Amino acid sequence: MKPPTPPGVSDVEEHWTSPPPTPSARCLWWQAKLANGWRPNRRIRALAYHAAARWFGVWIWEYNNVLRPILEKAREERWTG
DSSP: OOOOOOOOOTTTTTTTOOOOOSSHHHHHHHHHHHHHHOOOHHHHHOOOOHHHHHHHHHHHHHHHIIHHHHHHHHHHHHHOO
16 A cells, blocks of 8 residues: 655745755655656646646755756656666
């Protein structure tokens, strides 16, 4: 049985321009999923940062500075081999 998905943050805008004091549980959970090979579909990849932060359930700062760089690196590696 896999562990439950942690709840998303209540307000994605709470940490927009500065990092949170500690990473959200949801951000850590997504980092693990991405490290294990999960990749978003085309619809999710097309989301702007605010909508993507809401979809992933993380603060905007976490999406822009933690998750998006991981996703961009994985996309680049996919195309360059």
